[in-house]
Amino acid sequence: MNYITLNNGVQMPILGLGTWDLRGRECEESILEAVGLGYQLIDTAQMYENERQVGNAIKRCGVPREELFITTKICRPNNSYQGTKSAIEVSLKELQLDYIDLLLIHEPYREAQEMYSAMKEAYQNGKIRAIGISNFNARWYSDFILDCGVIPAVNQVEAHVFFQQNKLRQRMSEHGTHIEAWSPFAAGKNNIFEDTVLAAIGQKYRKTATQIALKYLVQMGFAVIPKTSHRNRMIENMDIFDFQLIDDDMSRIRKLDQDKTLFGWY
């Protein structure tokens, strides 16, 4: 596994497993499968209603806690100082953990600063190793960091070959916030798994279009959290660290950028 060093020195795996829409037994088994294959980062959220299953899998997997990296996110209706303070305790309980590796504000709520105050306290008390935000565009990010005290370690946003987030990435790198791509496969939109440009490039490296889509993001410095419940796809998605895309191929993929959301988030 390759790692990113966050702005507070914490090491974060550059690739992990997304768990949106994984529920119940399927969620638990998928995480066990992934961790068994070497996945260390698991991305969940209170909104996904699966923290309990994520926690069960962590308990059962047999991998030392310090080798795993667990991200969760706080959302409405806990978008207040008190709400966030309580929500952190709920996440710790559901996940059955003593600490969370990365805690994010799920969306740019008007109350983001007061939520962040509660997060900073938990961070200072050792309950969270790194804090950050999610779904903040360049303008919201710039406003947020004016007053936040602790610069977010991560901003998790929609990013894939069709929406490469260049402006946001550049703005954040100036301030030391790392970008993490949600829906790195655009959740299958635009026929990404059979994209002809990605497939043609993949042939040169004996890789699939899917692997090229992920590799491009990783080579650009994004952390990625593709979701799958299939073992063969978990293997495919993590098998991207034994080659480098050459500049010419990076340029061809850069041209796939439509510079707009495919999900209507921003």
Ligand SMILES: NC(=O)c1ccc[n+]([C@@H]2O[C@H](COP(=O)([O-])OP(=O)(O)OC[C@H]3O[C@@H](n4cnc5c(N)ncnc54)[C@H](OP(=O)(O)O)[C@@H]3O)[C@@H](O)[C@H]2O)c1
């Ligand atoms: N912060 C936020 O607001 C936010 C928003 C959205 C998502 N997220 C996070 O980001 C994660 C990833 O995003 P996502 O789940 O929306 O979409 P995604 O990872 O871009 O795509 C997931 C889809 O791709 C399929 N897939 C995965 N690997 C594949 C492969 N090798 N070949 C073919 N198909 C493959 C999956 O199907 P199968 O499962 O059937 O294999 C699933 O349908 C989420 O799970 C969640 O953790 C965060």
